[in-house]
Amino acid sequence: MTHDSESPRAWRAVLEHVERRLLDGDLLPGERLPGERALAADLGVGRSSVREALRVLEAMGLIRTASGSGPNAGAIIVATPGGAMSALMRLQVAAHGFPVADIVRTRLILETSVAGELADAASGTGTAPDLDAAERLLDAMDSPDLEPAEFLALDAAFHLALAEASGNQVVTATMAGLRSGIEGYALDGLARIDDWHATSARLRSEHRGVVEAIRAADAAAARSRIHDHISGYYAETFPETTPVNA
Amino acid sequence: MTHDSESPRAWRAVLEHVERRLLDGDLLPGERLPGERALAADLGVGRSSVREALRVLEAMGLIRTASGSGPNAGAIIVATPGGAMSALMRLQVAAHGFPVADIVRTRLILETSVAGELADAASGTGTAPDLDAAERLLDAMDSPDLEPAEFLALDAAFHLALAEASGNQVVTATMAGLRSGIEGYALDGLARIDDWHATSARLRSEHRGVVEAIRAADAAAARSRIHDHISGYYAETFPETTPVNA
DNA sequence: CATGCTACTGTGGTCAGACCACATCGGCGC
DNA sequence: GCGCCGATGTGGTCTGACCACAGTAGCATG
DSSP: OOOOOSOSOHHHHHHHHHHHHHHTTSSOTTOBOOOHHHHHHHHTOOHHHHHHHHHHHHHTTSEEEEOSSSTTOEEEEOOOHHHHHHHHHHHHHHTTSSOHHHHHHHHHHHHHHHHHHHHHHHHSSSOOOOOHHHHHHHHHHTOTTOOHHHHHHHHHHHHHHHHHHHTOHHHHHHHHHHHHHTHHHHHHHHTTOSOHHHHHHHHHHHHHHHHHHHHTTOHHHHHHHHHHHHHHHHHHHOTTSOOOOO | OOOOOOOSOHHHHHHHHHHHHHHTTSSOTTOBOOOHHHHHHHHTOOHHHHHHHHHHHHHTTSEEEEOSSSTTOEEEEOOOHHHHHHHHHHHHHHTTSSOHHHHHHHHHHHHHHHHHHHHHHHHSSSOOOOOHHHHHHHHHHTOTTOOHHHHHHHHHHHHHHHHHHHTOHHHHHHHHHHHHHTHHHHHHHHTTOSOHHHHHHHHHHHHHHHHHHHHTTOHHHHHHHHHHHHHHHHHHHOTTSOOOOO
């Protein structure tokens, strides 16, 4: 009943309140938000409105909620953009907001750039990029008795590991989202592969080639190899897709 | 299918139900979702749980809701990823999930690639990219009596117009999000500019140079000019920021 | 005195019901 | 035939009530 204001949506007021507290440094990652009831009382809105705002924050990867009591309970500020980006891309693809071809084009842009950056970093005198995680995944992909779906999951993890190695959290989260957006199509595309054995062998070889070019600090080769790797795969599995330029 | 173990959350069931209906083609953009009460009854959950799911869908840019009656009322499937991406990036920056430096680095990657693509498209025999909207914005920025904040808004719109011209909706939405994420910093940065007149003149000139390179189908020049334009501006306003490589 | 179990407390999660503001549309009165 | 006006149904919000859960204090017991 607190004559708050003109804002037509109460839950938006909650969202803005939390965002402001974040920007002001009042709330830091790891800290807890006030309880839903307290937040509702403070802002003069109902608890349901608070919950709707918290739901949005949770979907955006801003908070994690837990029931019960103790320091682990409640809404805790985290920053896990990967899941949020994945949900966003997945839903946008489902609603035809993001054409699959644009997802692939964007993936091409980001991965090509990441590979080039990694190679450049390898050439510098400073710390070389950490490719251990990526290579461990490549080793796992050499296992001969992998289901195609398992191989695909490792493949996705490898590409994500490259992004992580670049140290760019925005690119990492975005690539996780892009991958999620086309996951369904990737699984469908498995059925189109005639000779899976040959295809997986080629993919493995291409992966090694990319890492090799990065290690050799050959940015141009890293770029072109990862580009050809991705566009070649999509050309094979989705020949009807609009050809990706770039 | 990454069938994650079911969480006992009712609102997630609603979310997944809507997503499946989207994927199955039952729900198309422009169509209306069932009413909240009907949805609650159909899925056997409370209306508040339905509302929490709808709130997430709205935040993700999937639906638009309107009160009242008639064909425009209710929850209508739309696909406006720009707003969702902006909110996501803005919140992640606020929660320190996305370092500002990574936002800038990603912007550099995407815009450089977009400029190159546009120049390549201009060289092809097909339809040249539509740069009219971008150039109209440049004309507006030539107005001598613009507040710095107004100039900045037009600047952002110009860069977004380039992305739109590339025809990649994922990149367009992502760039809108990146811009939103650093909007606060950009406004703060205005205070650091000593000679705004000189700076704005330089920015205008650089913008024209980018468009000129695209029109001339000089991809290399377009890439380097947009790269220098962006990194130069951030180097000027945020010299303390970790130097962006790439 | 130490220990183990048990209520207590506070958290989010959910549901039900009740209003309100709003926009449309059918029907009554003119 | 025309115009106004209430019936209707929508989302938006609030309230209050439960539930499951996880710590924690405190009692009972050895």
